[in-house]
Amino acid sequence: MSILVGKNTRLVVQGITGREGAFHTEQMIAYGTNVVAGVTPGKGGGWAVGNVPIFDSVAEARDATGANASIIYVPAKFAPDSILEAAHAGIELIICITEGIPALDMLKVRAFLDTTKSRLIGPNCPGLITPNEAKVGIMPGYIHSRGNVGLVSRSGTLTYEVVYALTQRGIGQSTAVGIGGDPINGTSFVDVLRLFEDDPETKQVVMIGEIGGTDEEKAADFIREMTKSVTAFIAGQTAPPGKRMGHAGAIISGGKGTAADKIHALESAGVRVAKHPGEIAELVAERM
Amino acid sequence: MKLQEFQAKRIFGQYGIPVPEGDVATTPAEARAIAERIGGPVVVKSQVLVGGRGKAGGIKLAKSPQEAEEMAGRILGMDIKGLTVKKVLVDPAADIKNEIYLGMILDRATRRVIVMASAAGGMDIEEVAATTPEKIITVAVDPCLGLREYQTRDIALKMDLPREQLAQFAKICQGLYACYMDIDASLAEINPLAALGDGTLKALDGKIVLDDSALFRHPDLAALRDEDEETPEEQEARLNGLSYVQLDGEIGCMVNATARAWRWPPWTSSSCTAASRRTSSMWAAARKPTKWPLRSASFCGIPKSKPSSLTSSAALRAATRSPRASSRRFRRSRRRCRWSSAWSARTPRKAAPSWPTQR
Numbered sequence: 309m310s311i312l313v314g315k316n317t318r319l320v321v322q323g324i325t326g327r328e329g330a331f332h333t334e335q336m337i338a339y340g341t342n343v344v345a346g347v348t349p350g351k352g353g354g355w356a357v358g359n360v361p362i363f364d365s366v367a368e369a370r371d372a373t374g375a376n377a378s379i380i381y382v383p384a385k386f387a388p389d390s391i392l393e394a395a396h397a398g399i400e401l402i403i404c405i406t407e408g409i410p411a412l413d414m415l416k417v418r419a420f421l422d423t424t425k426s427r428l429i430g431p432n433c434p435g436l437i438t439p440n441e442a443k444v445g446i447m448p449g450y451i452h453s454r455g456n457v458g459l460v461s462r463s464g465t466l467t468y469e470v471v472y473a474l475t476q477r478g479i480g481q482s483t484a485v486g487i488g489g490d491p492i493n494g495t496s497f498v499d500v501l502r503l504f505e506d507d508p509e510t511k512q513v514v515m516i517g518e519i520g521g522t523d524e525e526k527a528a529d530f531i532r533e534m535t536k537s538v539t540a541f542i543a544g545q546t547a548p549p550g551k552r553m554g555h556a557g558a559i560i561s562g563g564k565g566t567a568a569d570k571i572h573a574l575e576s577a578g579v580r581v582a583k584h585p586g587e588i589a590e591l592v593a594e595r596m
Numbered sequence: 597m598k599l600q601e602f603q604a605k606r607i608f609g610q611y612g613i614p615v616p617e618g619d620v621a622t623t624p625a626e627a628r629a630i631a632e633r634i635g636g637p638v639v640v641k642s643q644v645l646v647g648g649r650g651k652a653g654g655i656k657l658a659k660s661p662q663e664a665e666e667m668a669g670r671i672l673g674m675d676i677k678g679l680t681v682k683k684v685l686v687d688p689a690a691d692i693k694n695e696i697y698l699g700m701i702l703d704r705a706t707r708r709v710i711v712m713a714s715a716a717g718g719m720d721i722e723e724v725a726a727t728t729p730e731k732i733i734t735v736a737v738d739p740c741l742g743l744r745e746y747q748t749r750d751i752a753l754k755m756d757l758p759r760e761q762l763a764q765f766a767k768i769c770q771g772l773y774a775c776y777m778d779i780d781a782s783l784a785e786i787n788p789l790a791a792l793g794d795g796t797l798k799a800l801d802g803k804i805v806l807d808d809s810a811l812f813r814h815p816d817l818a819a820l821r822d823e824d825e826e827t828p829e830e831q832e833a834r835l836n837g838l839s840y841v842q843l844d845g846e847i848g849c850m851v852n853a854t855a856r857a858w859r860w861p862p863w864t865s866s867s868c869t870a871a872s873r874r875t876s877s878m879w880a881a882a883r884k885p886t887k888w889p890l891r892s893a894s895f896c897g898i899p900k901s902k903p904s905s906l907t908s909s910a911a912l913r914a915a916t917r918s919p920r921a922s923s924r925r926f927r928r929s930r931r932r933c934r935w936s937s938a939w940s941a942r943t944p945r946k947a948a949p950s951w952p953t954q955r
Binding site for chain 2: 384385408409410411412413415416418419491492520521522523526555557
């Protein structure tokens with residue numbers, strides 16, 4: 309077992325003929341991911357990356373191949389549309405890698421997604437991977453190894469570092485999920501923590517948060533009820549304050565969202581919070 | 597991207613929000629001419645992209661054109677929180693009875709645009725929010741439905757606005773929301789929205805922060821960017837698609853992801869304790885996924901030198917040109933840097949390999 313992706317994942321790649329799309333499709337196939345179709349409007353009927361059939365729309369691709377997950381490598385201008393298209397076609401799991409989608413676009417997309425059964429991971433995320441089964445994203449596959457630690461992270465590259473450190477210590481991962489750092493995203497820490505809690509293979513969870521927002525505080529509340537041990541790290545502890553304008557941000561956050569607040573919230577929920585990323589693997593190893 | 601007050605007010609004006617008829621001056625003489633045109637007392641307001649201008653002495657009342665000229669002379673060139681004042685806005689002075697706060701912001705927790713309002717607006721609004729949060733009225737706007745008129749009436753009633761101002765306030769709220777959505781703002785704020793002696797409402801200040809990701813849709817707004825507000829380094833970084841943060845130490849970090857950049861300073865400051873306790877001076881992270889060659893090139897150890905360009909090769913060149921590049925400490929840091937990516941593989945360790953901490 310693992311969460312969200314695995315052997316049963318039948319992946320469609322939106323934007324498969326683009327530079328990033330083509331490159332990463334090749335990488336994903338090389339890792340063993342079951343890529344069943346690609347979508348590029350206007351190029352349907354062709355083939356991409358060897359033997360992946362291209363369709364003009366996600367709905368067509370789903371009907372023809374039974375795809376159940378979609379990954380989006382479409383420029384920010386068009387990505388909101390791609391997410392909606394995938395959700396409309398009834399794809400259960402949508403992963404959006406694209407960075408720089410306007411926040412107000414995501415606001416509407418998320419409102420629509422809430423009315424469907426689709427789950428969105430991202431945007432602005434590295435995707436997710438279940439080692440030895442399916443890599444659905446842009447992370448380097450070789451640093452992962454299969455095991456019992458679940459990872460969930462708002463950061464991209466920091467996740468790779470932690471995964472690599474775990475692998476170096478001989479600690480494998482069940483699934484590593486990057487939920488993305490955008491203000492409005494599809495899946496929150498709590499959503500993924502809940503999945504890990506219910507996953508029999510996952511024995512421990514690593515959570516990598518960042519400053520800003522209150523997602524980590526909400527996660528802390530959820531962790532109190534979790535049976536599995538959680539190790540966390542908060543990036544941005546030394547970030548200098550920007551030149552702030554306006555009061556709305558301060559009023560709405562009520563002074564929350566700083567690294568210190570998040571660390572405090574997590575620690576009081578019984579989470580071990582690492583002081584630097586290198587410590588995460590140590591803390592996980594102690595509890596193995 | 598932040599807009600200046602005068603730009604924000606011009607945009608608000610286009611959405612039917614009443615704003616004062618002032619103008620911008622870059623010299624005291626211009627300020628005088630504007631004041632003469634307005635007639636009567638005026639307010640001279642520094643135009644810098646930072647909060648707390650009033651408290652820093654960047655906003656002054658002038659009773660006559662001469663005084664306006666004098667005030668403008670004092671404010672222009674003034675330093676407010678590290679920014680030099682290069683423009684002043686000269687607005688007619690208003691007979692303020694009450695100051696209302698009205699702001700809109702995207703709240704990530706509720707995934708809604710939140711409208712916030714308070715009858716206790718003005719400079720101390722944050723204190724009001726902290727001490728008497730019940731005086732801040734908030735309403736979440738459904739992205740599909742938009743801000744409905746009944747919601748604006750609700751806000752006005754909760755603020756105890758006089759009944760004759762209800763319609764005015766509703767119109768201003770609707771205008772501000774339409775503006776917020778149209779221009780892809782991440783913050784739009786009027787503080788104060790002043791209730792004047794004659795019972796009308798007027799936006800005496802305006803703040804807009806735009807969502808940088810949406811600027812591709814708004815070339816007209818992108819052109820409003822005030823390049824005077826950026827340091828040359830910040831500007832160059834932006835043009836190269838880099839996130840750039842200037843710190844006050846002497847170690848530069850060039851990193852391929854923001855979160856990684858965030859984790860560097862504590863790492864470098866703690867790891868370089870033996871050499872120096874200072875943190876990094878340059879902290880740049882490639883934001884664009886197009887900078888893929890950078891993915892494998894984590895680099896640290898640029899001694900104090902201002903890179904001529906923030907591309908990787910230029911930063912490296914700048915670093916090696918520096919007179920200190922030949923110092924032992926720098927060579928040592930370069931060596932560390934080269935190792936950092938494959939540290940655990942190259943360093944024999946008895947215990948299980950941990951993250952590289954330098955001894």
